[in-house]
Amino acid sequence: MAILAMEQDIIESKLMLSKPCIGSPTFILVIICLMVLPEAANDESLSDDLEYSSGPSNLSEEILVHPTTGAIVLASVNNVPVYDVEVQRYLDRLDVFQGLPESTLQIYRSGVLSQLVRQQGVFSYLQTTDYRATEQEVNLALAEVTKTLEARGQSLDAFLAAGKADKAMLRRNLAWKIVWNRYLDSYLTEVNLRRYYERHYAQFDGTTRRVAQIFQGDPSNSDDFEWDRAFRDTVLIRDRIQQGELKFSDAVKQYSNSPSAADGGDLGWIGYHGPLDPRIHEAAYSRPVGSIVGPIQTRFGIHLLYIMEEKRGTATWEEMVDDIRAAAASYLFANVAEKYLSDARVFYFGEEEASEMDPTLVHMFHKEFVAP
Incomplete structure (x- = not known):
């Protein structure tokens, strides 16, 4: 199913008067601690994690493997890697793939990979704006994660090793959460959400x-x-x-x-x-x-x-606000990705970008990747 569209005037009506406040670090921590593996979203270069050459045609198979964790690079966006463990984590969380043939699973893997690439493209752009996450903010979120893990009797190193991840990957994930939630808080005002509902009521009110x-x-x-x-x-x-x-x-x-x-x-x-x-x-x-x-x-x-x-249905705006917010977030994600990913340096290593996502999974993917 195609991503639901919010009209352009919603974007134009956003408030840009001041830099939005960061969301609660505790909220970010809860999100991270629910994860089995980290997401790829980062402004650090691929060379920080791997030895990188000038282009995909010059890369050997050895260069595509993380030297510490063994994670395999499937794609890169502006020299930021997207790993196989990240794709697998989303497949595991969606939990709808048991018993499917390998050919079908590969289509879904490609779909997840494409979403992660788009996510990194969105992040790369937002890090050039007032929505960017600072090093201090990421440090604070990382300290909260470490503290919570220790309270559960688990070290940060053990947590990362269980997911074939390292601290750099976790910092990238934390930075993405900070940036994206800040961006959504700025755009998804009550005025814009009500307008979105009025334009697309049939999606929400039971029509x-x-x-x-x-x-x-x-x-x-x-x-x-x-x-x-x-x-x-x-x-x-x-x-x-x-x-x-x-x-x-x-x-x-x-x-x-x-x-x-x-x-x-x-x-x-x-x-x-x-x-x-x-x-x-x-x-x-x-x-x-x-x-x-x-x-x-x-x-x-x-x-x-x-x-x-x-x-017409009878559900009110107030009853459906969570669904409206998720749909609006999906539009914003798609809009920014479409606008800025074309300017990014994107390489796929041994994998292909999905041509079309199975529509039965689109709603699930939206909630996983872009819902606030």
């Missing part, structure tokens, strides 16, 4: 929409299904409907091979989140009532949707 579809597919024999041809045919059907040459109800009768065709393609009332493929839910809320949306490709086939009606 439902009645949707019909034209479906082309053969779920029982997807290997022999002509995907490209079905997609092109659906584009032509959509164009004829939009040009007034064909009624949607008639197109359902002629072209849809879904059981819903017997009911005019009616899928009933669906919410923003629900049991159907997330691409269907996203598409059903992407355009105004009365719109034709698609084609949408899912693992089942090709769908063309007609948004028929809408019923």
Whole structure:
């Protein structure tokens, strides 16, 4: 599912009158101590951890291994490493990968790696602004972590060794938490959150929409299904409907091979989140009532949707503020990453950036990586 967008005027309305105050070190400490392994987010160069040459074509396999912990570098952003242990930590925390084939797991690993690369790109930019974390602030957070671990009878060195990490990695993680929470505190004001809710109420208040579809597919024999041809045919059907040459109800009768065709393609009332493929839910809320949306490709086939009606939900802004804040944070993360990652020096070592994240995991990934 695509990342939810906050309109640009929310950004433009942010307050920049003074440098925001740092969040409570105790709060940061709690976040860190819940982690099994640290995250990669840092302004220190790759050469601080590894011997680094001028570019990926000159790197040997030995250079890609942390000399102390044995962690393997999968990517770098502005010479800051992203390690395999960090990717694995997120996979373990998501805890939805048991029993999946290796090919599928690799897609998810690539997705996590891409998110960590984007995170480092965001961090690199924010460290050039008034939101940056100072060395003193990181020292304070590190002292709090050490104190808490000692109270639990565990040394900092043992904690880091258990995660194949070192103190530099932990400092990077602490700095990221300080910077990102400070940035969010500045942007996610009550005014901006209310505005986001008003623009995107259907995502939060329980609004439902009645949707019909034209479906082309053969779920029982997807290997022999002509995907490209079905997609092109659906584009032509959509164009004829939009040009007034064909009624949607008639197109359902002629072209849809879904059981819903017997009911005019009616899928009933669906919410923003629900049991159907997330691409269907996203598409059903992407355009105004009365719109034709698609084609949408899912693992089942090709769908063309007609948004028929809408019923507003009853959940209030106050009831959904946590979800609104998380969605707004996701937008801010994506916005900054898109704007500044293109200027960063990004290298992938033996790994590839994910082309598309499985939409069933997008919401989970947002909460893990960018929710305050």
